[in-house]
Protein backbone atom coordinates (compact mmCIF):
# COMPACT_ATOMS: atom_id res chain seq x y z
CA UNK A 17 0.00 0.00 0.00
CA UNK A 18 1.60 3.27 -1.07
CA UNK A 19 1.59 6.40 1.04
CA UNK A 20 -0.71 8.11 -1.52
CA UNK A 21 -3.27 5.28 -1.55
CA UNK A 22 -3.11 5.20 2.23
CA UNK A 23 -3.71 8.94 2.40
CA UNK A 24 -6.75 8.84 0.07
CA UNK A 25 -8.30 5.91 1.93
CA UNK A 26 -7.62 7.37 5.35
CA UNK A 27 -9.06 10.76 4.40
CA UNK A 28 -12.44 9.19 3.95
CA UNK A 29 -12.25 7.86 7.50
CA UNK A 30 -11.23 11.13 9.13
CA UNK A 31 -14.72 12.45 9.77
CA UNK A 32 -15.81 9.23 11.44
CA UNK A 33 -12.49 9.04 13.31
CA UNK A 34 -12.99 12.57 14.63
CA UNK A 35 -16.40 11.49 15.99
CA UNK A 36 -14.79 8.45 17.66
CA UNK A 37 -16.98 6.23 15.56
CA UNK A 38 -14.26 3.93 14.27
CA UNK A 39 -13.30 0.53 15.60
CA UNK A 40 -9.93 -0.42 17.02
CA UNK A 41 -8.41 -1.54 13.74
CA UNK A 42 -9.46 1.62 11.96
CA UNK A 43 -8.33 3.77 14.85
CA UNK A 44 -4.89 2.13 14.76
CA UNK A 45 -4.71 2.68 11.02
CA UNK A 46 -5.69 6.33 11.24
CA UNK A 47 -3.43 6.97 14.25
CA UNK A 48 -0.52 5.52 12.39
CA UNK A 49 -1.27 7.60 9.32
CA UNK A 50 -1.77 10.81 11.29
CA UNK A 51 1.69 10.54 12.76
CA UNK A 52 3.13 10.96 9.29
CA UNK A 53 0.54 13.25 7.64
CA UNK A 54 0.12 16.86 8.79
CA UNK A 55 -2.62 17.42 6.26
CA UNK A 56 -4.83 14.72 7.76
CA UNK A 57 -4.02 15.86 11.30
CA UNK A 58 -5.29 19.33 10.37
CA UNK A 59 -8.43 17.83 8.89
CA UNK A 60 -9.17 15.80 12.03
CA UNK A 61 -8.68 18.92 14.13
CA UNK A 62 -11.15 20.77 11.92
CA UNK A 63 -13.70 17.94 12.18
CA UNK A 64 -13.38 17.97 15.97
CA UNK A 65 -13.90 21.73 16.16
CA UNK A 66 -17.08 21.42 14.14
CA UNK A 67 -18.24 18.52 16.29
CA UNK A 68 -17.47 20.53 19.44
CA UNK A 69 -19.53 23.44 18.14
CA UNK A 70 -22.42 21.05 17.65
CA UNK A 71 -22.16 19.31 20.97
CA UNK A 72 -21.52 22.50 23.00
CA UNK A 73 -25.16 23.58 22.78
CA UNK A 74 -26.65 20.17 22.83
CA UNK A 75 -27.51 18.08 25.82
CA UNK A 76 -27.09 14.39 25.10
CA UNK A 77 -30.36 13.28 23.59
CA UNK A 78 -32.35 10.97 25.85
CA UNK A 79 -32.70 7.43 24.60
CA UNK A 80 -36.30 7.82 23.61
CA UNK A 81 -35.42 10.79 21.43
CA UNK A 82 -32.76 8.72 19.74
CA UNK A 83 -35.26 5.95 19.17
CA UNK A 84 -37.66 8.41 17.57
CA UNK A 85 -34.90 9.86 15.44
CA UNK A 86 -33.88 6.37 14.38
CA UNK A 87 -37.41 5.38 13.44
CA UNK A 88 -38.02 8.65 11.61
CA UNK A 89 -34.84 8.07 9.63
CA UNK A 90 -35.74 4.49 8.97
CA UNK A 91 -32.13 3.72 9.77
CA UNK A 92 -30.52 1.70 12.47
CA UNK A 93 -28.23 3.85 14.55
CA UNK A 94 -25.98 0.95 15.44
CA UNK A 95 -22.39 1.84 14.51
CA UNK A 96 -21.67 0.93 10.94
CA UNK A 97 -19.21 -1.84 10.39
CA UNK A 98 -16.21 0.05 9.14
CA UNK A 99 -13.93 -2.93 9.68
CA UNK A 100 -14.95 -4.04 6.22
CA UNK A 101 -13.31 -0.91 4.89
CA UNK A 102 -9.90 -2.46 5.45
CA UNK A 103 -8.07 -3.10 3.24
CA UNK A 104 -8.76 0.11 1.43
CA UNK A 105 -9.98 -0.62 -2.06
CA UNK A 106 -12.48 1.05 -4.33
CA UNK A 107 -15.43 -0.75 -2.78
CA UNK A 108 -14.45 0.22 0.74
CA UNK A 109 -14.16 3.83 -0.30
CA UNK A 110 -17.74 3.80 -1.40
CA UNK A 111 -18.78 2.34 1.92
CA UNK A 112 -16.82 4.80 4.03
CA UNK A 113 -17.94 7.72 1.93
CA UNK A 114 -21.46 6.56 2.50
CA UNK A 115 -20.94 6.33 6.23
CA UNK A 116 -19.63 9.88 6.32
CA UNK A 117 -22.71 11.00 4.45
CA UNK A 118 -24.73 8.99 6.91
CA UNK A 119 -23.09 10.76 9.86
CA UNK A 120 -23.73 14.17 8.31
CA UNK A 121 -27.27 13.12 7.50
CA UNK A 122 -27.87 12.06 11.08
CA UNK A 123 -26.50 15.34 12.40
CA UNK A 124 -28.81 17.31 10.13
CA UNK A 125 -31.74 15.08 10.96
CA UNK A 126 -31.05 15.31 14.69
CA UNK A 127 -31.13 19.09 14.45
CA UNK A 128 -34.29 18.98 12.35
CA UNK A 129 -36.04 16.44 14.57
CA UNK A 130 -35.06 18.18 17.80
CA UNK A 131 -36.18 21.53 16.42
CA UNK A 132 -39.42 20.07 15.18
CA UNK A 133 -39.99 18.32 18.50
CA UNK A 134 -39.47 21.53 20.48
CA UNK A 135 -41.72 23.47 18.15
CA UNK A 136 -44.43 20.84 18.18
CA UNK A 137 -44.22 20.53 21.97
CA UNK A 138 -44.62 24.24 22.52
CA UNK A 139 -47.57 24.40 20.15
CA UNK A 140 -49.03 21.35 21.88
CA UNK A 141 -48.62 23.13 25.21
CA UNK A 142 -50.40 26.16 23.77
CA UNK A 143 -53.19 23.93 22.54
CA UNK A 144 -53.45 22.23 25.93
CA UNK A 145 -53.52 25.58 27.68
CA UNK A 146 -56.38 26.88 25.59
CA UNK A 147 -58.20 23.57 26.00
CA UNK A 148 -57.78 23.93 29.75
CA UNK A 149 -59.14 27.46 29.71
CA UNK A 150 -62.12 26.36 27.63
CA UNK A 151 -62.78 23.44 29.96
CA UNK A 152 -62.56 25.65 33.03
CA UNK A 153 -65.07 28.04 31.51
CA UNK A 154 -67.35 25.14 30.66
CA UNK A 155 -67.09 23.80 34.19
CA UNK A 156 -67.81 27.23 35.64
CA UNK A 157 -70.97 27.63 33.56
CA UNK A 158 -72.02 24.05 34.33
CA UNK A 159 -71.54 24.77 38.02
CA UNK A 160 -73.69 27.88 37.67
CA UNK A 161 -76.38 25.89 35.89
CA UNK A 162 -76.23 23.11 38.49
CA UNK A 163 -76.28 25.64 41.26
CA UNK A 164 -79.61 27.02 40.14
CA UNK A 165 -82.43 24.58 40.83
CA UNK A 166 -84.17 23.82 37.51
CA UNK A 167 -87.54 24.53 39.12
CA UNK A 168 -86.26 27.86 40.41
CA UNK A 169 -85.00 28.61 36.89
CA UNK A 170 -88.42 27.71 35.46
CA UNK A 171 -90.11 30.04 37.95
CA UNK A 172 -87.68 32.83 37.07
CA UNK A 173 -88.48 32.36 33.39
CA UNK A 174 -92.22 32.26 34.12
CA UNK A 175 -92.09 35.44 36.19
CA UNK A 176 -90.22 37.14 33.33
CA UNK A 177 -93.07 36.31 30.98
CA UNK A 178 -95.20 39.47 30.63
CA UNK A 179 -98.23 37.31 29.85
CA UNK A 180 -97.90 35.39 33.11
CA UNK A 181 -100.65 35.79 35.69
CA UNK A 182 -99.54 36.09 39.27
CA UNK A 183 -102.02 35.05 41.91
CA UNK A 184 -101.62 35.94 45.54
CA UNK A 185 -103.56 33.45 47.62
CA UNK A 186 -104.55 34.80 51.02
CA UNK A 187 -106.67 33.86 53.99
CA UNK A 188 -109.42 36.27 54.86
CA UNK A 189 -107.91 39.47 56.09
CA UNK A 190 -104.38 38.09 56.00
CA UNK A 191 -101.51 39.17 53.84
CA UNK A 192 -100.26 37.02 50.99
CA UNK A 193 -99.56 33.50 52.10
CA UNK A 194 -98.94 31.74 48.81
CA UNK A 195 -97.85 33.07 45.46
CA UNK A 196 -98.66 31.28 42.26
CA UNK A 197 -97.64 32.12 38.72
CA UNK A 198 -99.70 30.79 35.82
CA UNK A 199 -98.57 30.98 32.20
CA UNK A 200 -100.97 31.37 29.26
CA UNK A 201 -100.50 27.67 28.36
CA UNK A 202 -101.76 26.61 31.80
CA UNK A 203 -98.37 25.78 33.27
CA UNK A 204 -98.20 27.10 36.81
CA UNK A 205 -95.91 27.13 39.82
CA UNK A 206 -96.48 27.59 43.50
CA UNK A 207 -93.36 29.61 44.12
CA UNK A 208 -93.65 31.21 47.49
CA UNK A 209 -95.29 29.75 50.50
CA UNK A 210 -95.54 31.02 54.05
CA UNK A 211 -98.18 28.57 55.20
CA UNK A 212 -97.39 26.48 58.27
CA UNK A 213 -95.85 23.08 57.77
CA UNK A 214 -98.44 20.34 58.21
CA UNK A 215 -98.01 17.00 59.97
CA UNK A 216 -96.91 14.15 57.70
CA UNK A 217 -100.42 12.74 57.45
CA UNK A 218 -101.78 15.97 56.01
CA UNK A 219 -101.15 17.86 52.78
CA UNK A 220 -102.01 21.08 51.07
CA UNK A 221 -104.02 20.63 47.91
CA UNK A 222 -104.47 23.13 45.10
CA UNK A 223 -107.81 23.58 43.35
CA UNK A 224 -108.57 25.51 40.20
CA UNK A 225 -112.00 27.09 39.82
CA UNK A 226 -112.73 26.85 36.08
CA UNK A 227 -116.13 27.67 34.63
CA UNK A 228 -117.64 27.42 38.12
CA UNK A 229 -116.23 23.93 38.64
CA UNK A 230 -113.61 23.10 41.23
CA UNK A 231 -110.89 20.87 39.78
CA UNK A 232 -107.92 19.44 41.65
CA UNK A 233 -104.77 21.05 40.27
CA UNK A 234 -102.25 19.24 42.43
CA UNK A 235 -101.29 17.82 45.77
CA UNK A 236 -98.66 20.14 47.16
CA UNK A 237 -97.36 18.17 50.13
CA UNK A 238 -97.19 19.19 53.75
CA UNK A 239 -94.50 21.81 53.25
CA UNK A 240 -94.76 23.16 49.71
CA UNK A 241 -91.72 24.88 48.26
CA UNK A 242 -91.80 25.29 44.49
CA UNK A 243 -94.46 22.99 43.03
CA UNK A 244 -95.29 22.85 39.33
CA UNK A 245 -98.80 22.09 38.14
CA UNK A 246 -100.91 22.35 35.03
CA UNK A 247 -104.46 23.64 34.63
CA UNK A 248 -106.78 24.56 31.79
CA UNK A 249 -106.00 28.26 31.41
CA UNK A 250 -109.32 28.96 29.70
CA UNK A 251 -111.98 30.20 32.06
CA UNK A 252 -109.79 30.23 35.15
CA UNK A 253 -111.72 32.03 37.85
CA UNK A 254 -109.81 31.26 40.98
CA UNK A 255 -107.28 29.18 42.87
CA UNK A 256 -107.93 27.63 46.27
CA UNK A 257 -105.71 25.77 48.73
CA UNK A 258 -107.22 23.30 51.13
CA UNK A 259 -105.79 21.11 53.82
CA UNK A 260 -106.42 17.41 53.19
CA UNK A 261 -105.27 13.99 54.25
CA UNK A 262 -101.93 12.96 52.84
CA UNK A 263 -102.23 11.96 49.19
CA UNK A 264 -105.06 14.38 48.52
CA UNK A 265 -108.74 13.88 47.76
CA UNK A 266 -110.79 13.86 44.52
CA UNK A 267 -113.28 16.32 45.91
CA UNK A 268 -112.80 18.57 48.87
CA UNK A 269 -115.20 19.27 51.65
CA UNK A 270 -112.65 21.33 53.55
CA UNK A 271 -112.74 25.06 54.00
CA UNK A 272 -110.15 27.02 51.93
CA UNK A 273 -106.92 27.80 53.76
CA UNK A 274 -106.05 30.51 51.28
CA UNK A 275 -107.65 31.53 47.98
CA UNK A 276 -107.46 33.91 45.08
CA UNK A 277 -110.26 34.89 42.70
CA UNK A 278 -109.87 36.72 39.42
CA UNK A 279 -111.36 40.15 39.89
Ligand SMILES: [Zn+2]
Nearest residue numbers: 023053055056
Ligand atom coordinates in the same frame (compact mmCIF):
# COMPACT_ATOMS: atom_id res chain seq x y z
ZN1 LIG B 1 -2.98 12.00 5.06
